Amino acid sequence: MYTAHTSCDTRPIVYEAGFFYQLIQLGTYDLLFVIHVSKGPSPDPDYIEVLPSWPEGEAIMRINATSSMRIYPNFVSEEEEASLLAEVEPQLKRLRYEYDHWDNAIEGYRETERDSWNEQNAAILKRVRDTAFQPNAQLLPRAHILDLAAAGYIKPHIDAVRFCGNTIAGLCLLSSAVMRLVHESRPEFQLDALLERRCLYVMRDVSRYEFTHAVLGGEHSMWRGEKLPRRRRIAVICRERPLPEHRE
Known part of the structure; x- marks a missing residue:
């Protein structure tokens, strides 16, 4: 032996x-x-793919990145998705798609905010808060509604700390998409996240502050080597209040 x-x-x-x-x-x-x-739903790590550019031997950063970006597939049912859409669509239809975002981060979008929901949708948003945020977290009172056209996309960026805090959680409606995360100072650290229709994604800590994130569009919308067709996509996003030192 x-x-x-x-x-x-x-x-x-x-x-x-x-x-x-x-x-x-x-x-x-x-x-x-x-x-x-x-308690509650569990994230699925199979929806996050570390890209080949990631150097071997960088396990700690890989763990920090993949553990701070979480995907909860099928977080809402088809019925719940339809209920959310029925409430936000009338508000969105009054807006035009824009192509000149104030910080040049988004192409082909319209957006609004909402702080009151019907009973069914309020229960869905509570489930998001219970899943994504710590019990003592202070959330912004309004959910951010981002409507991305089929040909639209989100450029790599880090959300400004003066507008939101440590944790960001988004419900993905109408279409699947691929989100790419790239480390701000070490661009070889890259990973893709599959945001399937009706999933919940949660970004916090390392993925929130150290990685840019982008929603891929057009010919770049690929998942594990296969084309992922993009259609119009709506995200309902809940965010923590900015940290006191970052508030204006």
Whole structure:
């Protein structure tokens, strides 16, 4: 019998937002153990793809990025999606699609905000808050409604800290899309997230502050090597209040 001996470096267990994380470095291998312990729906890591440009041996940043970007597929049903659309469509139809966003971040969009919802939709938004945010989080009172035309797209950007805080959560309606995240100072750190129709995505911490995010359009809308057709897409977005030091 031959027994191989190798060094083993076990990092401290970290708890964050319903997950326990532990990284074990076993020789040249990095093993990440993740246990989900919170109630309610669970995110699906298969909807996040680390791109080939990501360097080997950068496990800590990879863990920080993928654990802070979460996708909850089928978060709302077809009936719930229709209910949300019925409430926001009349408001959106009064607006024109725009192509000159104030910070040059979006092409082909219209947007509005909403702070009152019918009973069914209010319950959906409460479910979003309960899933995405800490119990003591202070949220902006209005949900941001972003309507992206079929030919529209969102350019790489980091949401301004003076407008929202640590966590951003969005319901994706009408169409699937691919969101690409690229590290602001290390552009080789890239990952794609599949935002399927009716999913909830949650960005916080590292993915929120250190990575730009973009919604791919046209010929760039690809998921794992296959074309992902883009249609008109509406996102209902909930955000934390800006941190006190960032408020105007």
